[in-house]
Amino acid sequence: MPAIITHDLFAQGVIDDVRTILPLSTADERDAFLLGSQGPDPLFFLVADPFMRRLASMGDTMHRSQPDRLLVSMSEGSARLGGFEQRVARAYVAGFVCHYLLDAAVHPFVYSWQYGLCDAGIDGLDATAGEKVHAEIERDLDEALLFARRGETVLTYRPFERSLPGSAKVLRAMDKVYFYAALRTYGTAIDTMTFSMAVRAYRGVMGLLYAPRDRRRLVIGSVERAITHSPYSLCRALSHHDRAEATSDFDNRAHARWTDPFTGETSVASFRDLLDETAARVVPAVGRVLSPGFDEAAAALVTRGLNFLGEPASPDGDPDRR
Secondary structure (H helix, E strand, C coil), X not given: CCCHHHHHHHHHHHHHHHCCCCCCCCHHHHHHHHHHCCCCHHHHHHHHCCCCHHHCHHHHHHHHCCHHHHHHHHHHHHHCCCHXXXXXXXXXXXXXXXXXXXXXXXXXXXXXXXXHHHCCCCCCCCXXXXXXXXXXXXXXXXXXXXXXXXXXXXXXXXHHHHCCCCCHHHHHHHHHHHHHHHHHHHCCCCCCCHHHHHHHHHHHHHHHCCCCCHHHHHHHHHHHHHHHCCCCCHHHHHCCCCXXXXXXXXXXXXXXXXXXXXXXXXXXXCHHHHXXXXXXXHHHHHHHHCCCCCCHHHHHHHHXXXXXXCCXXXXXXXXXXX
């Protein structure tokens, strides 16, 4: 990902543009669009559900494998529904496209930071801590964007309440789309409640990790490190700080040159530049994905051959990853 708040604020920033091609006229449709902006990320949090954790790997599969076919399947799945379910599913898919576009654009930037830090020769910090470094970078960018755009911190903007909307009716409709998409794209028959359970798990984990005051975060991190015997805590990295600052050490506002680790291309784009460039792509991409006859050839014009990580997708849909 970028993290939960960045995806939410990005979708809020483009919602009026999307309304020029999709009404989003009801609260449920708006909620579905905003929930869609979190993409497949809720699936990662199925690890917190002992009965569903076997399906958590589907989150990684969707991020890495066959992005063109996945977009086609999501579009087809929404079109197969009717009435209320079709309207909220189309809204969700529009948000899902926003998630894809932002992921593919920002991930190389984040991975550039991650690999640089893990390779910097810092004692005890190497590639084995990559996931935690990645989460730390994205969380810090979350906090800066929240204060820059809304003048708020997580003290008032609680991500588990504000960034994962959707009624039970919306979630049930999306369960059907995810079941279809997993079967159509990967040949995998997932549980018929996979998505709704994933969203509930994501809400629960973010609520548990909600610790705007440092003391609770320190306790949570200490417990995790004691269990995992790791010097670094993923829970602490994911837990947002009450930070009233509109900048981040990782936002590249000075426009230093960085290298896309997947393509080798160099850029001086800042985090905000990447957000703005991606916002300009939203309406054409959403319009294409929701059009009748949308197929993998059309999807390739949206993805440009990249998966959600920003990696060139390999022919078998399983790119190498550090």
